[in-house]
Amino acid sequence: MVIAPLDRKLLRDLWRLRGQALAIALIVASGVSVLVMSLSAMQALSDSSAAYYERYRFGDVFASLKRAPLRLREELEALDGVQFADLRVVQYAILDMETVRAPVMGRLVSLPRSGDPVLNGVVLRSGRLPDPLRPFEVVVGEPFAEAHGLGPGDRFAALLNGRRQMLEVAGVGLSPEFVYAIGPGALMPDATHYGIIWIGRDALAAAYGLEGAFNDVSLALRPGHPASAVLPALDELLASYGGIGAYGREDQPSHWFLSNEIEQLRTLATILPAIFLGVAAFLTNMVLARLVFIERSEIGLLKAFGYSRGSVIRHYAKLVLVLSCIGLLIGWATGFWLGHWMTGVYGQLFRFPELIFAPHPNVYLLSALVSVGTSLIGVLGAARYAGGLPPAEAMRPPAPPVFRHSRWTPARLVAWLDQPTRIIFRQVLRKPMRSLFTSLGLAASVALLVISLQWMDALDYMLEQFFVDQQRQDATIGFVEAKPLRVVQEAGRLPGVLAVEPVRVVAARFEAGHRSRREALIGMPADAGLTVLRDRDDRRVRVPEAGILMSDMLADVLGVGVGDQVRIQVLEGRRRVLELPVAAVFRTSIGMSAYMNLDELNRVLGEAHTTSMLQLAVDPDHIESLLARLKQLGAIGSVTLKSAATDMFDQTIGETMLVMVFFYLAFACTMAFGMVYNNMRIALSERGRELATLRVLGFTPAEVSYMLFGEAALLILIALPLGCLGGLGLALLMAASFETELFRVPVAISAATYGWAVLIALGAAVPSILLVQRRLSRLDMIGVLKTRE
């Protein structure tokens, strides 16, 4: 194969520029790998869930109620848009697992007498469905089975409506309904303390007195019928059976978390690659502009020989193409690997029978298009300049760079500077755009460092604010049904209990103007000490005598503030409608709750003094005996330990985050290094002659280095505060786009994070300084001075 001379030149140019080219290629690679990683992980999640939902008939609409007769099926299926209904019994129960000291919460879901459920099918991972003749055979959720080492034939105890009952595992399964199996009140899946148990409907119904009845319904809708059209009719139908408000698939907790994650990946796929590829485009432009400048006479020669404008442009465009393709290939490989890893991490949180990681070709195609496209845009100016150079002019040496006295530099300031420092300032000011973009590029890498490191701050802040300051209880007990307030005294006598506070939680729909939101309304005693709420100025706010205390997230959703009237439709019991003012707003990063005075809540609900939950402060020395005692109490539906929740958070999120932070750090360092290295190599190339002159004039190597590196130092100095500010901006932007109805990612960047970001960026600049310093020390004084540039 014969390589055209121009292509040979291209390959040699690339080899000569290898350091700079590699630095740029790595920045392109960083952008591409973030893009490929997020898109491929996103695709794995969305493709796997779509296939899973369809194959195992994930419901479209869900509703819980107190009790309704099975014959209601006809009416349900007669609702406009409903294809069929699946009626179930669903209950929470305490499980006594030998492997765990705390009581474990189980969500018991009924299975039909024979065959698979009509909706929300169970995927058997091992074993079989329960034998209809053996009422206490169950299928357990796979994550739960893994956490407790359960398999077919194993047995464990459950408190079914207060009665201890041994259950036998017939099979292990999964369901599209519980891809993200999160327990009530939990922040993330915790298979050790929460599990899904499928059990024959007869046994479950008998245990809870629901023979011939159901308390949970899923609907499949006819194609083209949105859930929103069915919900009001369904609510109306279920109202007299204690329905607490139906919701569509998008509000189904498992699906909601899954689609939120997919959304966040989409954000990730947009913001970060844009930054990397933008910086790469700028660097390409800078390097190519210098190359074209150095090669002016060669370009002139080529044109004099008859090469066309187009072939000159093509030549330089090809150079960039090769460069970005190297970056693209590296990015594809790292992105594939990272995407695979990330999908694996998701596989632990989101449970699919099969989480297929098979990125579509379009992921690669898109990343190629975006990265090569931006590089070519970056090269446009320089290549067009090269193509446009008239041959004669190109072969003449360039005119000396023009400097003028600037009106903007005050004479007194200039007089105060020594000549080397003046050189530095004038260099920076002569090409203000280049200096600006270099500083901005560096600032971008500092910003990336800030944003990668600040997740830890955000998490710490969120956990501190929520678990330490706001939620001061050690354990929360939930009852199957509301209990009279005297249980507070009874609970106070349990071992190790230091304080008990009752809480009443009711499902409600909050409405203000045309906005509405289904959320929990929590009744809390006025003197509650285990839940501490603070307003936006960090002042403690207590539950008012009248009116409601609303979380800022809910207030934002409803568009209301202190003093505004809110309509609250209680979705339980007598379904009262309340008109209450917002008495105060408290700030929170987790959850969207609203509080009101417990006595007042009970009064307006027209119910006696009752509570549905107890919050306990527990002496840590007696926690074991308390947990052992709780395992035996029948009326309890759930026990949540704060320590379990925080441990889970630390374990799962902490680990994953460390790995991600590591990669982002690597990407950001690549960018800082590439930016500084290219900038200084170009400065050295442009000013080699000047620096050699200075050496001849008797300046020491250190003094000459000052003039070269001083420019980089000045640009870095400008970049550091800009980068910190940019990091804050990015953090705000990402927090806003990551905000969900459950979490508001706080922006609480610590001073140490800024400090680390700055130090790491400076550290990444050091190798480029050393590399350039080595070249500087080899500067050929005589050679440079005796030739014309």
Place this chain on the structure above:
Amino acid sequence: MPKPAVLCGRALTRVYQTGTVTIQALRGVDVELFQGELVVLVGASGSGKSTLLNILGGLDRPTSGEVLFQGRPLGATEAEITRFRRDHVGFVFQFYNLIASLTAEENVALVTEIARDPLTPAAALELVGLGDRLRAFPSELSGGEQQRVAIARAIAKQPDILLCDEPTGALDSATGVRVLKALEQVNRELGTTTALITHNRSIESMADRVLRFADGRIESVIENATRVAPEALQW
């Protein structure tokens, strides 16, 4: 009584090795530059005159032999040689090598700031006839003016030796004469020992001595009885 030698080279050789090619640029040169004299070095391209000047000025090192400044060896370390250039030598090249980002005055100040007993930049520029161009940047000066700034920069520190490698090589004759006048004036008024390389034989007559180079050696030394003023030179 002969004037003392300011700078002297003893048995200087210089061999360049480029790839497989060996070039013997100097083949044992002995040379002395005396206090206050103006020496012109002439010879064909590659005859060794620039190599000698570079070695004498501490820009290059001899393969063998030694350079003595005021009777003492130049020193072996990079720091000592840099110190020597900084304190005692001024250079002027064919290409002016001014710092584009500094004005004429600032280009000179670059040197005076690090010199022991310098002229003021204004005085140095006045000496080369550029007293009115202090605030001009190189891009605003003609070739001759730029070369005179380079000379002012070289002499402002009042060096003991001024080494000029084809200072008029890139200039037309009228401009060249102005530059030579400046050099001659500095030599005369400040008593700076000056060595000047040229291809232009008519310049020889303004020198005290002419060293003729051929094939890496000094072929002959001619002493002029009188120096011709630069204005009288013709080429």
